[in-house]
Amino acid sequence: MINNKYEDLISEFKSITKQRWLKSVNNGTNGVGLTFEKLISKEPDSMFFPDYYGTEIKCTTRFSGYPITLFTIAFDGETFYEMNRLLEKYGKQDTIYKDKKILISNLAVNKKILVNNKYYFEIKLDYCNKKLFLAIYDINKNFIEKSSYVDFSSLKTRLELKLSRLALVYASKKRIENDYYYRYYKMIIYELKSFETFLELLNKNIIKVEIVGRVSRSGSEKGRQKNKNLVFKLPKENITYLFNEILILDLNKK
Numbered sequence: 001m002i003n004n005k006y007e008d009l010i011s012e013f014k015s016i017t018k019q020r021w022l023k024s025v026n027n028g029t030n031g032v033g034l035t036f037e038k039l040i041s042k043e044p045d046s047m048f049f050p051d052y053y054g055t056e057i058k059c060t061t062r063f064s065g066y067p068i069t070l071f072t073i074a075f076d077g078e079t080f081y082e083m084n085r086l087l088e089k090y091g092k093q094d095t096i097y098k099d100k101k102i103l104i105s106n107l108a109v110n111k112k113i114l115v116n117n118k119y120y121f122e123i124k125l126d127y128c129n130k131k132l133f134l135a136i137y138d139i140n141k142n143f144i145e146k147s148s149y150v151d152f153s154s155l156k157t158r159l160e161l162k163l164s165r166l167a168l169v170y171a172s173k174k175r176i177e178n179d180y181y182y183r184y185y186k187m188i189i190y191e192l193k194s195f196e197t198f199l200e201l202l203n204k205n206i207i208k209v210e211i212v213g214r215v216s217r218s219g220s221e222k223g224r225q226k227n228k229n230l231v232f233k234l235p236k237e238n239i240t241y242l243f244n245e246i247l248i249l250d251l252n253k254k
Contacts, residue, residue: 108122167189168236
């Protein structure tokens with residue numbers, strides 16, 4: 001059953017590993033993922049659907065300490081363009097595009113985090129109303145508002161649609177002159193435990209959260225507001241807290 005479900009992905013991965021060192025599509029930190037997506041003929045995007053026939057693919061390098069980005073999600077309220085409201089009220093001026101604002105910070109559940117040296121932000125999980133709220137305080141920790149929220153139902157839908165199945169692909173990295181190259185050597189396939197597990201890990205701050213409202217620096221959207229709203233991340237060492245390990249394919253050992 002396992003082989004049938006993941007047969008095409010496993011076949012693609014084995015084919016890629018046989019090619020050994022492959023030139024990166026760029027020299028950025030996202031090169032390892034974008035290069036793999038190109039190899040499996042997937043167009044890069046920010047959609048919330050899985051990458052490959054129901055399986056989301058995440059790539060990492062051998063010694064990377066970066067957490068895995070699970071998904072991003074917009075606020076459900078209080079307003080339709082809630083992130084724009086937060087940017088206008090609590091953001092700071094972009095250093096290049098002076099008419100734009102940015103709002104980027106790590107967040108935590110039941111812990112106040114200093115933002116832009118002026119405010120404290122805190123995530124609150126309301127299990128009665130089934131909402132994730134963003135509570136905001138002034139520099140003296142006096143309460144300002146708790147208006148921005150995401151419904152638990154939205155989180156559950158995004159999580160289960162995007163991450164019911166996950167393939168974590170590992171690569172070695174090297175530089176030749178001015179270009180980076182990757183050798184993909186290991187893939188671990190996981191399946192999601194439950195939304196309740198996700199909430200538990202979120203409440204314990206094992207799953208990390210970031211608020212991101214920024215301005216695009218390149219491409220066709222250069223100079224435009226590029227808001228991700230809330231970004232949920234999980235350190236690689238904690239991946240089995242949220243997922244069950246299904247299959248390991250380590251071609252370094254062959």
